[in-house]
Structures are given as structure tokens and as C-alpha cells.
Amino acid sequence: MIARKSYSIPFIIWIFAGTIIPLASIAYYGFTNREGNFTFDNIMAMFRGDHLQALGLSLLLAFISTLICLMLAFPMAMVLRESKYGKQGFLIFVIILPMWMNFLLRTMAWQVLLERQGVINALITAVGLPRQEMMNTPGAIVLGMVYDFLPFMILPIYNTVSKIDNHLIEAAYDLGATKSKVYTKVILPLSVPGIVSGITMVFIPALTTFVISNMLGGGKINLIGNIIEQEFTVNSNWYLGSGLSLVMMVFIILSMLMLQKFDKTGGANLI
């Protein structure tokens, strides 16, 4: 044996202090009121009008952005698969590079483009068209989400698509399959693991974000992430904030379970 079990002790302590106790404290605050008594109020608060609306909007915007990312990423992954080896490396490099830029700066870039006095409006008015109000709309938030998360959809799909054996596709053609049949019956089923991990990597950050909605929604559009963030930073109501986080976690776990059903490899491609 190379090592003794005791080598894991620092890690086990770290898991307790950094993960288990902190998560338990969310559960504790979520089920407690200011007087320290047990309550369901913080959980039920999710069903209050403005909270429910924020949750619904978050689910909707996250769903739309994930769908757009998927529709943009899949063809991209296929194009990548079919390009020459050296060019492939270059294209992957080009896709990874923006991920290395701080995502706040990337989101800010869209603010610069979309603002009333921004770049796009400057171009539009230069050709004599009227100014457009593009900021502080749900569309701007979706755009920001797609921009920030697109590489996280392309890379896992590319990873699985590039491993599909060419012989399988040729065999399908030889057996008389049409082009669309090859896509729906061969390529798509084989790329499910990549699609599933791509969706997880886009949907969950999109569902829980408060940064993108704050920067591109001008504080006027509240997602569930914004509501929770404000409870902690502005209102200092940790009880309510924890309760809402617990409900949000339920949605995260539910969406993961749903996705796992599609992916028979059991999330082995997640990273």
C-alpha cells in the first residue's frame, strides 16, 4: 500500500467545513424564522406573486438560452468534426479563448454594444435609422447568456461527436438511409451524452445567474438569482434567502435527474 487512510483526513475535514456544514446551515436558516422557531414560511414564500414570477421568468429565459445554444452548437460541432485535423485544433483554440476572459467583462461588452449611447446605436443612427432600445429587455439577457455559455455547449458536444466512428455513418448510408435518417438515427443518439452535459453546463448557470440579469437587465428585470442575492446583500434576510435557495436547489436537482435519464453513461462526460 502506498499510503495510509489517514492521508485523507484533511480532505474529510475540509468537506465537512466547506460543504456539509455550510449546506446544512442553508437548510437550518431556510426552515427557521427570526425568532429561531421552525417554520415553512421561507419555503412557501416562493409561491408569492413576485417570487413566482421571477422563478418562472428564470426558467423561461434559461430554457430559451439553452435551446439557442444547442441549436448553434450542434451544427458547429458537426462542422468541426468534418474539418481537417490541424484546422480543428485551431478552431477549438478560437472557441476556448473567449472562455479565458473574465465573464463579467464579456457581459460588459454586450452592455457597451447594446446601450442607448452604445456602439450598435451609433452605427444605426449613422445610417439614418432611429435609435433602438435594446438594453434592459429579456432579449438582452438571453443574448448575454447565449454569449457567455455557448462555448460550454460546443465543447462537450464536439467531444462526443468527434468520437463517433465514421464506419457507422457509412454503414447507415450503404444500407440505404437518407441523410436525415442518418442524423436522427445514428448521429443524434450517439451524441446524447455530450448534449446532456452541454445542457447541464448551460441551463444551471443560466437558471441561477444574477450577474447577467443585473448588468443587461438594468436591475429592472428580476430573476430568481437576483431575488436571492438581494435577500442576502440588501435586505439581510438570510432566512428568506435560504428558503428560496432551497426551492431553487430542488429545481436544479430535478433538472439534473431529468437529464440523467437521457444519458445512459450516467454523467461520465460531465467534465
Added chain:
Amino acid sequence: MKKVLGRIYILIIMLFLYLPIFALIVLSFNESKSMSVWGGFSLRWYQELFRSRIMMGAIANTFSIAILAALIATIVGTMAVLGMAAMKPRAQNVLLGLNNIPMLNADIVTGIALMLFFLMVRAPRGYMTILFSHATFCIPYVILSVRPRVNKNTDRLFEAALDLGASERYAFRKIVLPELRPGIMSGFLLSFTMSVDDFIITYFTRGAGINTISTLIYSEVKVGIRPSLFALSTIIFVVALVVLLTVNYRRDKAEKIRSAKPAL
């Protein structure tokens, strides 16, 4: 025809990914503060950036936290992997399951949970709490990258070295560490980049007086975008470009050397 369509599609995606960054780079050299008027070429925003004490402090914090957190995570994670090798599969699976939690959890939940924990134990929030939190979310990535390198073979080589008279220490240094090195290195680098990139967890676990690059950008953008942030974007972009190019170049070179050797 298909090729042309593919090329056009790549071009569209590239424009989508790079036009916003390109706009920031152009505006960073704009003399005028306006985002829609070109006032001539100037480096004044770069000067402003480098003169800003707060920004320089934030940059120092970001990198010192990233290096320390990656170092701590690498040590704790590697030791954990070694210790787990001596455990029964059941215990290993429990630990790996717990290890997955911070990776699968939404960042906002991890951040809030840690913040509540620090409030409960009355830890004053600042540099140390950020460092602790960053190490917390980095350890899982180290474990995932080092664990595949510990297998039956490593164990057998280690035993063989002992049989041939090596001391445990010597065998560890000469056999086990070289086997683990690629995993340790990639775990460290992954941790480093995750730490530099993090905003959400830092935002909840920092105190009032301390900033990293991310939290500083966020608070500045909230009051109004200053062109010095464009200068910062340009610098980060160029640094990322150079680092990634170097890494790729070195990997290509290593691959060429490897493939040039006669196959064994």
C-alpha cells in the same frame, strides 16, 4: 457547397464570439470617454488603469489567492486520493459522492452556504475566507484529475521498489510522484484558472474592504462603465492569447518529438 456553408457558419460563430471583444479593444484606445464617438488614438485609459491603486491591489489579491488556493487544493486533494486508495470501495464512493457536491451545485448556493458558515462561526470575512472558499471548490477538480493516475500498476511498482530495497520515502519520491505528476499539474492549473475566473463565490464570501479583479469589475460596472475597464479587457485578452498559444505550441512540439521517435 457543403464546405462553403460550413465555412460561412464558422465565420458567423466567430464574429459572434469575437466582435464584442473586438469592440472593447478598439474602445480601449479611444481618447473620448464616449462609447459611440471616436476621439482619436490614446493610451490614457491604460495609464488610468495602472495608476489605480485599487485595481493593482485587486490584481495582486486575485493572483495570490489563486496560487495559494491551487496549492492548498493540490496538496489536500492529492493526499486524499492517496488515502482513498487504501480504503474499501464503499468508503471511496461515499467520499467521491461528497466530492461531487461543490462541482454540481450552483455557484450561488455554494457562495451563500459558505457565507452563512462564516457568519455562524463568526469568522471575519476577508482574504482568508475567500481563500478557504476557493480551496473548497478547487479540491474536487484536483481529486478528479489525480485519481485516474493511481491504479494497480502504481501500487505494484511501489511494492517492487520496496522489495528491491528502496525506503518508503525514496520509492514514493521516485515512483509514485512521477506517476502522479501529470494529474497533479493539470489539477493545479485547473484550480488556478477556476480561482482567477470566479466571481459569484468570491462575491458572497469577501468582506467589505477586499476586492479581486472580478468583484472590482462588478462594482465599477454598477456605477457606470469607465474606459479603463476596456483597457483591462484588452490586457486580459492578450495575456490569455499568449498563454494559450504558448501552451499549444509546446504541446505540438512535444507531440512532434514523440511521433518522431521510432515506435516501440
